[in-house]
Amino acid sequence: MNTPARLLLLEDDPAIARTVAYALEREGFVVEHVLLVREAWARLSAADAPELAVLDVGLPDGSGLDLCRELRHQRPALPIVLLTARGDETDRVLGLELGADDYIAKPFSPRELVARVRALLRRARLGAPAPAAAAPASLFECDEGAARIRYCGQWLTLTRREYGLLRLLLRSPGRIHSREALLDAVWGQGADSTDRTVDTHVKTLRAKLREVRADLDPIATHRGMGYSLELPA
DSSP states (O other), X not given: OOOOOEEEEEOOOHHHHHHHHHHHHHTTOEEEEESSHHHHHHHHHSTTOOSEXXXXXEETTEEHHHHHHHHHHHOTTOOEEEEEETTOHHHHHHHHHHTOSEEEEESOOHHHHHHHHHHHHHHHHTTXXXXXXXXXXXXXXXXXXXXXXXXXXXXOOOOHHHHHHHHHHHHSTTOOBOHHHHHHHHTOTTOSOOHXXXXXXXXXXXXXXXXXXXXXXXXXXETTTEEEEOOOO
């Protein structure tokens, strides 16, 4: 019999915490609920730490974003889901850039939350490699000041959206980004676009990368989950 996965929930709103905990516990997860950043840090630093963290952004003693940043340095393989306000695009984009694996916007669907948690745990238990600190300079070079990216020594001719997608993927190699997360981060939460828009831009981006190196395909598709940047060892 498989041992139920233990999850940490950092949330100071009692109503939201009850909803999240109930949805996850009903699916067989064991949920540890804490109210403060320092309590979450203590549990996630322990030897018997939970396998996944669900973090609210605004807490009485700090920010879930700051905790996410610290966890990504100390526990790079820990799956992290952020709980954010639906209209706060800045928190979502910053969270992804700091290393969060996914986010759930409030108010949220409990079924969607459970599905995303299951997907992240499945990937973590399959031994997905921890994201590298940076892309090798010999393959990619991102000049954010000039908003351009060099691939295998050649500067790419990218549209603004293609540049945004590749820059986000480069910041966390090996990490799977859902289409929704990429759409919100690159197009913005209020954009009149769909998941198909992301697929189309990834297709054109891949074509431009193949023009430089036909033998490499660094953008990987994960069916039902999204895209990641996979770099050769």
